[in-house]
Amino acid sequence: MRTLKYHQAISEGTVQAMERDPNVFCAGIAVDYPSGIFGTTTEALKRFGPARVFDTPAMENAFTGICIGAAAMGKRPIMVHPRNDFMLLAFDQLINLAAKWRYMYGGNAGSVPIVVRAVIGKGWGQGATHSQSLQAPLAHFPGLTVLMPATPRDAKGLLLSACRHDHPTIILEHRALYNVEGEVPEEPEETPIGKAAILRPGRDLTIVATSLMVQEALDAAEELARHDVDAEVVDLRSIRPLDEETVLASVKKTGRVIVADTSWERCGVTSEIAALCAEKAFHDLKAPVRRLALADCPAPVSQTLEQAFYPKASTIARLALHVIGIDPELVGDIDREDTFKGPY
Amino acid sequence: MSNRLEQKTEMPESWGTRDLRERRVTVHGQALAASVLLDLHRSMQRIRHTEETIARLYPQQEMRTPTHLGTGQEAVAAGVAAAVRRDDALYSHHRCHNHYLACGGSVYRLAAELYGRVDGAARGRGGSVHLTDRDNGFIVSSAILGQTVAVATGSALAFRMDGVDRVAVTFFGEATCEEGVIYESMNFAAINRLPVIYVCENNLYSTESPLSVRQPPGTELCARAESFSVPAEKVDGNDVAAVYLAARRAVDRARSGAGPSFIECMTYRWREHVGPQFDHDAGRTYRTKEEFDLWVERCPLKQSAARLISLGLADEREISAWAAEIEKEVVADFERARRAPWPEAGDLFDYL
Ligand SMILES: Cc1ncc(C[n+]2csc(CCOP(=O)(O)OP(=O)(O)O)c2C)c(N)n1
Numbered sequence: 001m002r003t004l005k006y007h008q009a010i011s012e013g014t015v016q017a018m019e020r021d022p023n024v025f026c027a028g029i030a031v032d033y034p035s036g037i038f039g040t041t042t043e044a045l046k047r048f049g050p051a052r053v054f055d056t057p058a059m060e061n062a063f064t065g066i067c068i069g070a071a072a073m074g075k076r077p078i079m080v081h082p083r084n085d086f087m088l089l090a091f092d093q094l095i096n097l098a099a100k101w102r103y104m105y106g107g108n109a110g111s112v113p114i115v116v117r118a119v120i121g122k123g124w125g126q127g128a129t130h131s132q133s134l135q136a137p138l139a140h141f142p143g144l145t146v147l148m149p150a151t152p153r154d155a156k157g158l159l160l161s162a163c164r165h166d167h168p169t170i171i172l173e174h175r176a177l178y179n180v181e182g183e184v185p186e187e188p189e190e191t192p193i194g195k196a197a198i199l200r201p202g203r204d205l206t207i208v209a210t211s212l213m214v215q216e217a218l219d220a221a222e223e224l225a226r227h228d229v230d231a232e233v234v235d236l237r238s239i240r241p242l243d244e245e246t247v248l249a250s251v252k253k254t255g256r257v258i259v260a261d262t263s264w265e266r267c268g269v270t271s272e273i274a275a276l277c278a279e280k281a282f283h284d285l286k287a288p289v290r291r292l293a294l295a296d297c298p299a300p301v302s303q304t305l306e307q308a309f310y311p312k313a314s315t316i317a318r319l320a321l322h323v324i325g326i327d328p329e330l331v332g333d334i335d336r337e338d339t340f341k342g343p344y
Numbered sequence: 345m346s347n348r349l350e351q352k353t354e355m356p357e358s359w360g361t362r363d364l365r366e367r368r369v370t371v372h373g374q375a376l377a378a379s380v381l382l383d384l385h386r387s388m389q390r391i392r393h394t395e396e397t398i399a400r401l402y403p404q405q406e407m408r409t410p411t412h413l414g415t416g417q418e419a420v421a422a423g424v425a426a427a428v429r430r431d432d433a434l435y436s437h438h439r440c441h442n443h444y445l446a447c448g449g450s451v452y453r454l455a456a457e458l459y460g461r462v463d464g465a466a467r468g469r470g471g472s473v474h475l476t477d478r479d480n481g482f483i484v485s486s487a488i489l490g491q492t493v494a495v496a497t498g499s500a501l502a503f504r505m506d507g508v509d510r511v512a513v514t515f516f517g518e519a520t521c522e523e524g525v526i527y528e529s530m531n532f533a534a535i536n537r538l539p540v541i542y543v544c545e546n547n548l549y550s551t552e553s554p555l556s557v558r559q560p561p562g563t564e565l566c567a568r569a570e571s572f573s574v575p576a577e578k579v580d581g582n583d584v585a586a587v588y589l590a591a592r593r594a595v596d597r598a599r600s601g602a603g604p605s606f607i608e609c610m611t612y613r614w615r616e617h618v619g620p621q622f623d624h625d626a627g628r629t630y631r632t633k634e635e636f637d638l639w640v641e642r643c644p645l646k647q648s649a650a651r652l653i654s655l656g657l658a659d660e661r662e663i664s665a666w667a668a669e670i671e672k673e674v675v676a677d678f679e680r681a682r683r684a685p686w687p688e689a690g691d692l693f694d695y696l
């Protein structure tokens with residue numbers, strides 16, 4: 001199969017979604033710039049023109065409401081936030097309305113199938129307001145679908161699914177994944193919503209991961225293999241709905257779990273998975289569930305502080321060895337060089 | 345297609361004879377079919393009797409949903425709803441019964457929603473503030489200030505993209521002019537000349553806070569709209585014909601591609617902010633009894649009835665007969681709704 005970068009896969013998914021459904025449009029700050037949200041909207045603009053790919057003023061909350069009102073009339077908007085932090089301004093429309101719409105009107109007002117793409121930033125001094133990761137607060141609310149593609153194939157496949165999904169859907173893309181390359185089918189293949197993927201099978205330990213942490217987990221698993229530890233990597237892909245079945249089956253097989261997420265631990269995705277294991281796989285656990293997440297402070301800017309803030313492949317590998325009972329200090333220098341040159 | 349009132353072909357005898365209905369009358373310098381004034385009055389009567397029936401039954405503790413009654417503000421809903429078509433999209437806020445009813449919403453389904461019954465407009469999932477009746481163009485109401493202002497703007501965007509001549513309308517209280525979302529929305533509507541009409545019901549209060557503590561002295565909400573190049577008009581919101589005419593101008597503008605409009609309707613809520621009581625009966629003093637009496641004197645139904653009588657379109661006896669007939673229907677709907685089945689607990693997750 002041919003390979004694409006994550007951002008190319010999003011671009012292709014957007015074009016195919018717009019091709020097959022004339023009601024799909026794509027809007028948000030900077031979507032029609034030559035830079036096209038890191039190359040994800042440029043092709044769609046070329047193909048479908050400014051009537052269907054257009055810039056908006058900085059108006060995150062109202063534009064989310066505008067997408068809802070357009071969706072109520074049959075449109076399929078894709079709203080894009082260059083950073084997911086900006087979406088906090090839109091929580092009223094997203095949470096107080098979009099998430100409730102179908103239920104609160106007893107099904108009589110239809111549904112509002114908006115798609116919101118939002119990018120998680122990381123590193124190069126993005127800082128406290130441009131590198132948060134909002135999956136946990138979003139997935140808290142019944143009625144929202146929250147997706148986190150970790151591979152180019154799913155970046156395209158989940159976007160295509162979202163554009164046909166009947167619920168408001170948020171796709172959190174990770175800036176640090178945009179240049180990751182992987183196999184992507186040319187046809188508009190949809191990734192099922194609510195299904196986790198086992199990206200690497202293993203017997204000794206399960207690493208449940210989201211987004212960028214999936215790639216870090218895959219690197220960690222390579223290293224673990226060198227120490228004869230056979231790690232299974234589960235890519236959650238969908239935070240809500242959550243694929244409990246796949247996670248539990250893996251945990252029951254390996255008996256050991258590490259959960260790695262791109263956000264904080266408190267009330268987060270790692271807590272949710274830990275609770276799931278405790279409630280439904282307690283007797284299969286051979287070791288306590290361990291969580292790996294951001295340091296419990298806002299994102300700093302200075303390089304040394306950033307280094308300390310983010311967990312990475314080596315952090316996962318060390319914790320895994322510790323869980324297995326092997327000296328964590330045996331982990332080699334496995335972390336990828338950060339090639340990001342900024343600014344965003 | 346013509347608007348709601350002009351669409352009507354058959355009418356019950358009690359709405360005036362055909363000859364009478366076709367008569368042309370002049371109101372505010374505009375020629376109107378008499379039927380328009382007669383139907384506007386009936387629409388307001390239907391709202392008034394529904395709201396007052398709720399006020400009467402609410403203390404029984406069987407309608408367990410915070411309810412913001414629209415008594416006193418009927419002319420805004422009736423006048424605007426009459427100026428649009430059934431395929432247009434109307435949105436409303438927490439004080440939404442008037443708009444739902446003016447669009448033609450069923451009293452029975454409203455009552456069933458208030459009683460929490462499965463036949464409710466939102467099947468007992470929404471309550472008083474979350475109504476919908478898409479068949480009549482009433483898309484939704486929502487209880488978060490300003491929310492549907494953006495949503496209506498989005499429906500207008502969809503109409504614009506589809507190249508159809510439908511329009512979107514949103515009703516909101518003047519306190520929404522203190523929220524940010526309305527300015528984001530008007531700005532966007534103005535840039536894109538969207539067919540949306542912003543209808544502000546200025547009843548002078550946000551819960552118990554008067555305008556003086558919320559808006560700087562001399563504030564003109566119309567001037568704020570105009571600062572976004574949105575044409576704005578301030579009307580007597582208790583004069584149903586004035587509201588209707590202003591709405592028609594705005595609708596014509598929107599349909600012809602000339603973009604959004606803002607209409608400020610000056611009016612007054614009679615009952616407490618939420619609930620069935622009168623403020624002075626509840627011992628509240630944030631509004632004076634004199635102010636209240638003045639606005640009751642300006643009752644929209646009373647003004648409309650006086651106009652019908654002075655134009656020779658109806659007499660007092662007829663108008664009372666319509667009221668009695670409507671009231672009977674409304675009461676029957678509430679009785680039926682009270683006996684309607686509850687939603688099943690096992691259906692808790694339906695429509696998720
Ligand atoms: C965002 C938000 N803030 C506060 C409230 C609480 N609240 C409900 S109604 C209301 C007053 C609104 O006044 P206005 O918009 O003038 O409408 P009115 O009640 O006078 O019809 C307030 C503050 C709310 N529902 N939503």
Ligand SMILES: [Mg+2]
Pocket residue numbers: 517518519545546547548549550551
């Ligand atoms: Mg008010």
